[in-house]
Amino acid sequence: MGGLRELAVPFVVPGPCGVAIRDRLKHLTPQDERVLRAVGAHQGALASGDLKARCADGHDHSAQTWAARKRELTGVSSSRIAGAITKATHDQWALARRCQAAHIQNLAAGIRTLRHRLSLPVGEPGTKRAPGGYRSKNEWFHKSRRLAALEDRHAAAVAEWRAGRVRVVRGGKRLLNTRHHLTQAQLTEDQWRQRWEAERWFLAADGESGKRFGNETIRVNPDGEVSIRLPAPLAHLANTRHGRYTLTATVAFAHRGAEWADRIEANRAVAYRIHLDTGRGRWYLTASWQRPVIRTVPLETARARGMIGVDTNADHFAAYRLDVHGNPVGGPHRFLYDLTGTADHRDAQIRHALTRLINWAVHAGVAAIGIEDLDFTAEKTREKHGRRKRFRQLISGIPTGKLKARLVSMAAEQGLAIVAVDPAYTSQWGGQHWQKPLTTPHRTMSRHDAASIAIGRRALGHPVRRRTAPPPHDRSDRAGHRTVQAGPGDRGREGTRPPTTDRPPGGPSPSGKRKREPSASNTVRNAPRTQQWVQDSLMRTG
Structure with a gap:
């Protein structure tokens, strides 16, 4: 058993620290949709530019560069929108760094495996813990070429990691590549363009505790009325005071609605995000907030x-x-x-x-x-x-x-x-x-x-097997008993293991009849032929 690895200790998983609920924005007017698209496109362009600036900074990023980017965005939007965009940018850049580290580890694992298998003779069988050699010289050659390719990719990824350079696509790399495979995706160019633009919009706002209903940028009152603080270049589209636009649609959260209402009535922070499902042609509003850390x-x-x-x-x-x-x-x-x-x-x-x-x-x-x-x-x-x-x-x-x-x-x-x-x-x-x-x-x-x-x-906290191993032979019962799952104070805990049948070992069957006639013993070779060695029935032991 020396080859088994050490098992990790079981632990209780920490509970959730956030909540997100969603409802559909129904019965939007054409004017509502035009305003939402205009705001999303404007703020999406700002988010793309900010992400480009953050990726260019790399390891040179600091609190001063962050503040400079936020001041630049504030002039073309608002202070709260600029804060939400820069925060989302940093989250996306950090996610890209984590994915880059995972990619490097994946390449390193593949390189180690290829080097191990290439070092073995051709046709060497593998084991349960490690693969063997390759099956033919042709496969060995192609795998050696793949090793060189992986080493080149690994070196390039490590160089980008050290330089702080990441590759991020706003809207998703998969959707971007779908543009070249519209037939397989069963999409037209116009459908793909609508989905691509919708994914790059930015219609989100972080919550603020102490502000009215927990959010100044996207505000939802207890009656479900939704209003948006428009950025400065789009202030002419406002239909209410203070540069706000109120949607005709209302929301009513069926799930956790009471908890959400308690938060906004207490002016506690609630973040909102508006997005368009282009496949269904529906608009949705997602509300989210943080919970206090629940002690496990x-x-x-x-x-x-x-x-x-x-x-x-x-x-x-x-x-x-x-x-x-x-x-x-x-x-x-x-x-x-x-x-x-x-x-x-x-x-x-x-x-x-x-x-x-x-x-x-x-x-x-x-x-x-x-x-x-x-x-x-x-x-x-x-x-x-x-x-x-x-x-x-x-x-x-x-x-x-x-x-x-x-x-x-x-x-x-x-x-x-x-x-x-x-x-x-x-x-x-x-x-x-x-x-x-x-x-x-x-x-x-x-x-x-x-x-x-x-x-x-x-x-x-129990072992997987049903019973532990027998005790050593220096015990008085000579390895006859097994430690079963019983507490230290249970009666009969140290007794012998009960028989698996309804009679003692060697005893007669419950009916009292033998299943076959006794046979003569072959141990005494010189006994007279008229005399037979008949073994007496064993006495009951219990």
């Missing part, structure tokens, strides 16, 4: 009422309920979802599966859900798994990032804690110790169901 419950409290272990797969969640001692209760549960189709469809599928999982956890009466702390950053590269394209697609299809965010926020609303555990060996050990013992004629156990038990036991 202690791990012992989360374990007090048992646990539900969840194994995440590419098409379903496998879940099993366990009591506080780590014993499975009931049967396995599977919550299916389909991750094909559009992003909205995939998001709805994940949300629906998590809703059913959380409702079952609440009905079962547990206080926490145990789940693997999955991260497939370095495991889905083709350098590591070679030709196993289906396996790489399977790993890539597991929604790890979106699952973590949604599960934590949805579970917090029901008072459930999330316990993250190390994912190492859960499928292997679960299948080894739990799949066969729990399989019955009326219950089929899959490897994923057994893995959910392993995850739940690890979250509860």
